Amino acid sequence: MATWSNFNLQNSASPLMEQIIFFHDHTLVILIMITILVGYLMMNLFFNKYINRFLLEGQMIELIWTIIPTITLIFIALPSLRLLYLLDELNNPLITLKSIGHQWYWSYEYSDFNNVEFDSYMINYNQSNINSFRLLDVDNRIILPMNNQIRVMVTATDVIHSWTVPSLGVKIDANPGRLNQINLFINRPGIFFGQCSEICGANHSFMPIMIESISIKNFINWINNYS
Ligand code: CUA
Numbered sequence: 397m398a399t400w401s402n403f404n405l406q407n408s409a410s411p412l413m414e415q416i417i418f419f420h421d422h423t424l425v426i427l428i429m430i431t432i433l434v435g436y437l438m439m440n441l442f443f444n445k446y447i448n449r450f451l452l453e454g455q456m457i458e459l460i461w462t463i464i465p466t467i468t469l470i471f472i473a474l475p476s477l478r479l480l481y482l483l484d485e486l487n488n489p490l491i492t493l494k495s496i497g498h499q500w501y502w503s504y505e506y507s508d509f510n511n512v513e514f515d516s517y518m519i520n521y522n523q524s525n526i527n528s529f530r531l532l533d534v535d536n537r538i539i540l541p542m543n544n545q546i547r548v549m550v551t552a553t554d555v556i557h558s559w560t561v562p563s564l565g566v567k568i569d570a571n572p573g574r575l576n577q578i579n580l581f582i583n584r585p586g587i588f589f590g591q592c593s594e595i596c597g598a599n600h601s602f603m604p605i606m607i608e609s610i611s612i613k614n615f616i617n618w619i620n621n622y623s
Contacts, residue, residue: 408565409564409582409584412565412580413563419475422472422475430468486545486579489546490546491547492507492508492547493506494549496552497552497592499555499596499599500597501515501517502559503516504538515535515536516538516605518531518533532591533606537606537607537608538608539610540607540608541582541609541610542582542609542611543582543612548577548579549577550575550578552571555594555596556572556596557592558570561605561607564582564607569594584609585610585611587607588606589604589606590604
């Protein structure tokens with residue numbers, strides 16, 4: 397989860413988020429190299445006394461500084477496209493989680509299992525609740541099995557919301573009248589937090605997402621005993 401003064405991305409809890417972080421770092425290195433090179437060239441341009449009164453064209457240098465950025469952009473674009481398609485790929489999901497955005501809470505349905513469904517409201521943080529996660533804790537958590545392909549179907553009932561869990565690399569809009577699909581694969585046990593990320597009204601900040609990732613054995617146990 398995010399804590400105070402976090403500067404970098406949260407640690408990944410899914411293979412896709414890991415790839416996103418790798419891509420971010422890759423792009424950032426290219427960006428830093430360009431910034432340093434251009435910064436150095438500009439400094440040199442400003443602080444010298446060279447003049448060339450007869451300079452009108454330079455075919456060769458123009459060819460070079462056209463082709464080099466093109467190649468650089470290809471090195472960013474190809475991994476980006478790979479990720480884009482990878483994020484939308486869904487193969488043989490074990491279970492489907494339906495996530496419905498409301499003003500201002502999420503509700504969830506596990507339609508594979510006798511229609512388990514519940515609302516998930518943020519809980520109040522106070523003296524009697526001192527061990528809860530302030531502004532991130534909910535009354536009913538999403539329980540999901542780790543190491544399994546999970547399909548999430550996302551929609552909304554009133555306005556546009558967005559179901560966003562940074563550590564799992566998931567961010568998808570919840571539109572009324574539409575059904576969006578995304579996949580996730582959690583590779584470790586733990587609690588993962590998310591928040592709505594479409595400005596959806598007065599309490600936009602107060603509709604957190606809380607996922608509890610557990611082993612498949614415990615998940616089956618939970619779903620069996622769900623009343
Ligand atoms: Cu729902 Cu912002």
